[in-house]
Amino acid sequence: MKNINKEIKKQIEATLKSAFEKCGFPCDFPEGYVIEKPREKAHGDFSANIAMTLTKAAKKAPRVIAQELTDNMDFSGTFIEKAEIAGPGFINFFLNGLQRAETVRTVMLEKEDYGKSENLKGNKIMVEFVSANPTGPMHMGNARGGALGDSLAAVLEASGADVTREFYLNDAGAQIVKLAKSLNARFMQHFMGEDAVEFPEDGYHGNDIKEHMENFIAETGDKYLNVSEDERKKVITDYVLEKNIAALHTDLAAYKINYDVWFPESDLYKSGEVEETIEQLKKSDYTYEKDGALWFKSTTFGLEKDDVLVRNTGIPTYFAVDIAYHRNKFLVRGFDKVINVWGADHHGHVARMKGAMQALGIDPDRLHVVLMQLVRLMQDGEIVRISKRTGNMITLNDLIDEIGLEPARFFFNLRQAESHLEFDLDLAKSQTSENPVFYVQYAHARICSVLRLLKSEGVEVASPDKTDFSLLQAEEEKELIDKLAAYPDEIASAAEHYDPSRLTRYAIDLASAFHSFYNACHIKGVDENLMLARLALASCVKTVLYSDLSLLGVEAPEKM
Numbered sequence: 001m002k003n004i005n006k007e008i009k010k011q012i013e014a015t016l017k018s019a020f021e022k023c024g025f026p027c028d029f030p031e032g033y034v035i036e037k038p039r040e041k042a043h044g045d046f047s048a049n050i051a052m053t054l055t056k057a058a059k060k061a062p063r064v065i066a067q068e069l070t071d072n073m074d075f076s077g078t079f080i081e082k083a084e085i086a087g088p089g090f091i092n093f094f095l096n097g098l099q100r101a102e103t104v105r106t107v108m109l110e111k112e113d114y115g116k117s118e119n120l121k122g123n124k125i126m127v128e129f130v131s132a133n134p135t136g137p138m139h140m141g142n143a144r145g146g147a148l149g150d151s152l153a154a155v156l157e158a159s160g161a162d163v164t165r166e167f168y169l170n171d172a173g174a175q176i177v178k179l180a181k182s183l184n185a186r187f188m189q190h191f192m193g194e195d196a197v198e199f200p201e202d203g204y205h206g207n208d209i210k211e212h213m214e215n216f217i218a219e220t221g222d223k224y225l226n227v228s229e230d231e232r233k234k235v236i237t238d239y240v241l242e243k244n245i246a247a248l249h250t251d252l253a254a255y256k257i258n259y260d261v262w263f264p265e266s267d268l269y270k271s272g273e274v275e276e277t278i279e280q281l282k283k284s285d286y287t288y289e290k291d292g293a294l295w296f297k298s299t300t301f302g303l304e305k306d307d308v309l310v311r312n313t314g315i316p317t318y319f320a321v322d323i324a325y326h327r328n329k330f331l332v333r334g335f336d337k338v339i340n341v342w343g344a345d346h347h348g349h350v351a352r353m354k355g356a357m358q359a360l361g362i363d364p365d366r367l368h369v370v371l372m373q374l375v376r377l378m379q380d381g382e383i384v385r386i387s388k389r390t391g392n393m394i395t396l397n398d399l400i401d402e403i404g405l406e407p408a409r410f411f412f413n414l415r416q417a418e419s420h421l422e423f424d425l426d427l428a429k430s431q432t433s434e435n436p437v438f439y440v441q442y443a444h445a446r447i448c449s450v451l452r453l454l455k456s457e458g459v460e461v462a463s464p465d466k467t468d469f470s471l472l473q474a475e476e477e478k479e480l481i482d483k484l485a486a487y488p489d490e491i492a493s494a495a496e497h498y499d500p501s502r503l504t505r506y507a508i509d510l511a512s513a514f515h516s517f518y519n520a521c522h523i524k525g526v527d528e529n530l531m532l533a534r535l536a537l538a539s540c541v542k543t544v545l546y547s548d549l550s551l552l553g554v555e556a557p558e559k560m
Contacts, residue, residue: 034049444558
């Protein structure tokens with residue numbers, strides 16, 4: 001399709017140059033001249049601003065120039081059907097059936113490779129997403145980040161990049177300390193009573209903590225009741241972390257997410273990279289010592305205050321460890337670009353992390369952060385309140401059990417990451433056209449049904465060279481073909497803007513165009529050549545829907 005668009009632009013330029021000569025205009029294209037796709041279909045397939053850029057040289061009004069040019073254009077042997085003047089002097093070009101025929105032929109020949117490109121070939125990119133603390137089960141925020149990050153990685157791969165999916169395991173630091181305190185309190189309460197042992201106010205109150213302790217005590221009894229608190233905390237925490245991390249692997253695999261790398265935070269300490277990173281930062285002009293602590297000059301990068309790297313106790317902060325982790329990504333493992341999917345509450349962390357990269361001599365533009373807004377869960381028209389701290393939450397497993405995998409993956413990519421998302425559980429479960437994922441899947445299943453029916457009658461999709469695509473002249477057919485032609489650009493745009501939600505919206509639009517075509521244009525009961533052309537078109541839609549849904553991690557069913 002990229003070649004077709006290049007050919008169209010080449011034909012437009014050749015047509016313009018021929019008109020230049022006939023009108024006596026300069027043959028070179030002036031500065032500021034562009035050919036682009038109009039936003040509205042009524043304005044044609046391509047639009048050129050050439051008339052506005054020639055006003056000084058021609059000493060005429062743009063519309064007069066545009067009229068002279070269009071009067072002297074010859075479209076013989078091109079994809080162009082006609083040209084019209086619009087607004088102050090834009091020349092809008094409308095394509096003929098040759099271009100649409102080439103689109104269908106291209107989809108049929110390229111099949112599952114249609115839409116893929118090598119735009120990012122040679123780029124080694126990491127996408128780090130979810131990276132939940134292994135202190136409890138996966139929740140709604142993790143679910144959105146998982147769908148978004150995994151689909152983004154797939155889009156980048158479809159654009160030719162060498163992509164690594166990574167999960168950063170926070171198996172050290174403040175959250176693990178809090179987990180240890182929570183577990184220890186539940187352990188002691190089991191033997192001494194809840195009134196005798198105070199539970200940490202900021203601890204983890206979820207039922208999963210109680211369940212872990214019941215299982216641990218069932219296995220070990222009171223073996224660790226009389227040992228030191230530090231020893232007990234370590235044994236219990238190691239036991240629970242092993243269980244939680246295994247559950248993360250299982251839950252994410254069930255969510256169709258398989259990581260290339262699980263990177264433990266503790267490895268940064270074991271390898272000495274935290275100390276190495278701190279020493280490298282000390283040599284920069286972005287740190288200073290104050291009150292016995294080492295500080296980073298975050299204010300240099302637009303933050304309101306500087307941040308502590310090493311406390312006066314000599315213990316590195318989470319910020320310092322995170323810098324070490326990103327240094328590892330760039331300088332140790334050599335990624336060209338790193339994309340992090342973070343919650344919107346990390347907004348202030350972006351500038352300081354980019355600043356830290358600059359302090360380490362790394363181009364901060366190589367780090368990109370996708371900030372993801374919160375999900376508002378709706379049921380029966382009301383907000384479902386959830387809280388991780390109190391244990392009143394809907395886990396990823398709960399969600400999948402409630403609505404299914406496909407609706408979850410699809411709905412979480414319905415909006416751009418920076419947009420708040422209202423997740424309607426009732427809509428996600430409904431088997432109606434109001435449910436977008438059902439609507440798209442039904443389009444794919446409907447095409448499969450048509451193909452099966454006609455095959456049972458001895459009719460199959462013919463090869464492109466035996467199909468007359470020029471017969472596809474109905475407006476619904478043209479709209480559907482044009483939607484197919486847009487698919488490669490949608491993938492490219494999704495990769496460029498780190499926005500896989502473009503493909504979700506595209507899937508809905510393509511399904512809508514197909515349903516309109518199906519209702520208006522009979523495949524059976526028409527002239528055989530027209531039937532074969534329409535059958536080929538339907539088959540192309542099936543191919544692209546399958547490809548699009550695959551990038552989103554959603555099944556394309558053949559029966560519903």
